[in-house]
Amino acid sequence: xxxxxxxxxxxxxxxxxxxxxxxxxxxxxxxxxxxxxxxxxxxxxxxxxxxxxxxxxxxxxxxxxxxxxxxxxxxxxxxxxxxxxxxxxxxxxxxxxxxxxxxxxxxxxxxxxxxxxxxxxxxxxxxxxxxxxxxxxxxxxxxxxxxxxxxxxxxxxxxxxxxxxxxxxxxxxxxxxxxxxxxxxxxxxxxxxxxxxxxxxxxxxxxxxxxxxxxxxxxxxxxxxxxxxxxxxxxxxxxxxxxxxxxxxxxxxxxxxxxxxxxxxxxxxxxxxxxxxxxxxxxxxxxxxxxxxxxxxxxxxxxxxxxxxxxxxxxxxxxxxxxxxxxxxxxxxxxxxxxxxxxxxxxxxxxxxxxxxxxxxxxxxxxxxxxxxxxxxxxxxxxxxxxxxx
Amino acid sequence: xxxxxxxxxxxxxxxxxxxxxxxxxxxxxxxxxxxxxxxxxxxxxxxxxxxxxxxxxxxxxxxxxxxxxxxxxxxxxxxxxxxxxxxxxxxxxxxxxxxxxxxxxxxxxxxxxxxxxxxxxxxxxxxxxxxxxxxxxxxxxxxxxxxxxxxxxxxxxxxxxxxxxxxxxxxxxxxxxxxxxxxxxxxxxxxxxxxxxxxxxxxxxxxxxxxxxxxxxxxxxxxxxxxxxxxxxxxxxxxxxxxxxxxxxxxxxxxxxxxxxxxxxxxxxxxxxxxxxxxxxxxxxxxxxxxxxxxxxxxxxxxxxxxxxxxxxxxxxxxxxxxxxx
Numbered sequence: 060x061x062x063x064x065x066x067x068x069x070x071x072x073x074x075x076x077x078x079x080x081x082x083x084x085x086x087x088x089x090x091x092x093x094x095x096x097x098x099x100x101x102x103x104x105x106x107x108x109x110x111x112x113x114x115x116x117x118x119x120x121x122x123x124x125x126x127x128x129x130x131x132x133x134x135x136x137x138x139x140x141x142x143x144x145x146x147x148x149x150x151x152x153x154x155x156x157x158x159x160x161x162x163x164x165x166x167x168x169x170x171x172x173x174x175x176x177x178x179x180x181x182x183x184x185x186x187x188x189x190x191x192x193x194x195x196x197x198x199x200x201x202x203x204x205x206x207x208x209x210x211x212x213x214x215x216x217x218x219x220x221x222x223x224x225x226x227x228x229x230x231x232x233x234x235x236x237x238x239x240x241x242x243x244x245x246x247x248x249x250x251x252x253x254x255x256x257x258x259x260x261x262x263x264x265x266x267x268x269x270x271x272x273x274x275x276x277x278x279x280x281x282x283x284x285x286x287x288x289x290x291x292x293x294x295x296x297x298x299x300x301x302x303x304x305x306x307x308x309x310x311x312x313x314x315x316x317x318x319x320x321x322x323x324x325x326x327x328x329x330x331x332x333x334x335x336x337x338x339x340x341x342x343x344x345x346x347x348x349x350x351x352x353x354x355x356x357x358x359x360x361x362x363x364x365x366x367x368x369x370x371x372x373x374x375x376x377x378x379x380x381x382x383x384x385x386x387x388x389x390x391x392x393x394x395x396x397x398x399x400x401x402x403x404x405x406x407x408x409x410x411x412x413x414x415x416x417x418x419x420x421x422x423x424x425x426x427x428x429x430x431x432x433x434x435x436x437x438x439x440x441x442x443x444x445x446x447x448x449x
Numbered sequence: 450x451x452x453x454x455x456x457x458x459x460x461x462x463x464x465x466x467x468x469x470x471x472x473x474x475x476x477x478x479x480x481x482x483x484x485x486x487x488x489x490x491x492x493x494x495x496x497x498x499x500x501x502x503x504x505x506x507x508x509x510x511x512x513x514x515x516x517x518x519x520x521x522x523x524x525x526x527x528x529x530x531x532x533x534x535x536x537x538x539x540x541x542x543x544x545x546x547x548x549x550x551x552x553x554x555x556x557x558x559x560x561x562x563x564x565x566x567x568x569x570x571x572x573x574x575x576x577x578x579x580x581x582x583x584x585x586x587x588x589x590x591x592x593x594x595x596x597x598x599x600x601x602x603x604x605x606x607x608x609x610x611x612x613x614x615x616x617x618x619x620x621x622x623x624x625x626x627x628x629x630x631x632x633x634x635x636x637x638x639x640x641x642x643x644x645x646x647x648x649x650x651x652x653x654x655x656x657x658x659x660x661x662x663x664x665x666x667x668x669x670x671x672x673x674x675x676x677x678x679x680x681x682x683x684x685x686x687x688x689x690x691x692x693x694x695x696x697x698x699x700x701x702x703x704x705x706x707x708x709x710x711x712x713x714x715x716x717x718x719x720x721x722x723x724x725x726x727x728x729x730x731x732x733x734x735x736x737x738x739x740x741x742x743x744x745x746x747x748x749x750x751x752x753x754x755x756x757x758x759x760x761x762x763x764x765x766x767x768x769x770x771x772x773x774x775x
Contacts, residue, residue: 212710
């Protein structure tokens with residue numbers, strides 16, 4: 060399989076609002092704040108932006124953001140489905156647009172008041188309401204089985220049964236994230252690390268997930284500017300070159316509830332993304348110095364490490380033992396604190412962190428970063444990137 | 450709405466209260482006495498004779514009347530005058546509340562309390578209470594509105610200074626959301642109580658038939674007429690042979706537990722918690738999501754045998770549930 064997308068485009072600007080529990084302003088305002096910051100960071104002006112990509116779930120129309128920023132002309136605008144699975148997918152679409160000459164510079168954004176507004180984890184917002192996360196052909200809501208946490212817990216229980224992983228193994232992911240967030244002033248959980256005991260003592264949300272296995276909910280926005288590799292050379296920051304960018308969906312795929320596959324202990328759609336990333340970049344897991352692994356719930360971090368080839372199947376619990384995924388370990392992950400520690404911006408804040416690591420500008424900078432792998436939402440059709448030095 | 454800077458300043462101010470005593474220790478106005486115990490038992494509907502019948506109490510392990518442990522904080526309550534302090538604070542707790550009230554956090558809601566008792570109080574005991582502000586949460590968005598949880602911890606001791614118990618009391622100080630419209634009054638009588646029901650499945654061309662079968666008393670699985678492959682949940686085309694012709698078979702209801710989750714939170718209306726949600730391997734070879742009933746969460750085991758049955762809700766909605774079959 061050959062794919063012409065590798066090394067064709069770069070992320071050249073990142074921008075964000077503060078991350079909070081109650082932003083006190085509209086989602087549109089968050090969107091324009093973050094996109095303006097990203098365009099400034101790229102050293103461009105809004106007039107030079109001619110493409111926009113966001114999530115299907117985003118409430119901010121591309122044209123509303125364009126009106127806000129005074130962007131006169133858009134030649135490409137599109138959206139990516141499936142919740143947090145869209146995160147790296149927005150960059151895939153932007154990269155395709157600039158690589159084909161459809162656009163000069165594309166801004167990707169995600170803005171929401173997910174904590175103070177509509178909450179994905181509410182189950183049901185108000186008596187008589189439909190499930191907060193209902194799908195058009197929802198099969199599960201009548202059974203009270205309606206939250207993302209519960210959907211993931213069903214996979215996690217099976218994964219434990221098949222691999223021998225325990226709740227403490229899941230907890231080690233939360234501990235790594237919170238340790239990294241503790242030294243990141245932008246993180247909600249700045250200076251608030253946790254211990255394994257605290258993880259184990261935290262209340263059940265949906266067994267086998269404790270409260271501290273579940274990522275926080277946040278208000279905020281993140282935006283990224285993507286342009287061609289050639290153009291990127293003339294811009295102020297060292298570009299985060301897209302070594303590879305891919306999306307993936309697999310047989311019998313559902314949105315968080317792919318329970319009807321023969322085996323449900325893995326995430327084959329992420330395996331497909333990983334295969335493309337390695338193929339397209341010509342790299343191997345050994346070439347990755349740090350990764351941003353989507354962490355809405357801890358168990359899927361273990362599954363992803365296996366699907367991406369960082370460790371053999373069923374052995375992630377050994378891989379993450381002894382702080383191996385913390386700073387100082389073999390593969391530090393989520394150096395910004397992840398979504399468990401920094402903020403839940405549907406994966407977009409993780410892409411921004413990957414860019415900072417490539418620039419050498421992260422608060423928890425890893426030495427000698429050449430390549431960073433980033434993944435998007437799990438349990439859904441998903442996406443991933445490898446960014447690196449130009 | 451506060452600006453980010455104003456909020457930062459407010460939070461810095463209120464956090465200074467954490468760890469502070471609300472004021473000097475307060476001793477009960479009256480020593481533990483039978484009259485107050487009787488009134489408390491009347492109000493609570495507690496008929497335990499060791500609290501109120503001397504003859505029985507003397508023969509009990511206590512050797513005399515004791516106060517109900519739950520009454521612990523009643524002995525040192527300030528009385529009716531307390532309410533004045535919320536306008537003109539007389540202690541640190543009230544000062545803290547006033548600061549939040551003035552910043553727009555006008556609502557207050559007692560959310561939970563926790564008590565632990567070292568010993569029973571006996572007639573004549575004098576109780577002294579010392580209260581500290583134990584903690585203030587980060588700002589939380591709740592169903593009532595955005596606010597801060599304030600936890601106080603009160604330690605109770607006797608005349609000799611020995612601890613007899615403690616209590617945590619937590620309130621939410623919040624910015625009230627706009628009040629919802631009152632339920633419409635049905636013709637001058639009391640408004641009808643709203644009973645939340647189970648979430649109903651969306652029903653369309655491709656899946657309504659399945660729920661209709663359940664309503665008629667049959668749990669079925671879709672079968673391809675082209676290649677006989679079973680498929681669930683229902684969909685219009687067979688992924689094996691692309692046939693759009695299908696019928697269905699009634700299942701035996703026998704299955705084994707493939708995986709499960711015990712759902713504790715959030716506790717949304719219409720359901721009893723915890724919910725034991727299950728993924729069941731039917732003996733016909735397809736899987737089905739459902740709930741396991743009549744089984745303690747700790748007794749759920751992957752591989753356990755289950756049997757399906759049709760449950761009917763009070764509103765007439767039917768759905769297939771499972772229970773352990775051995």
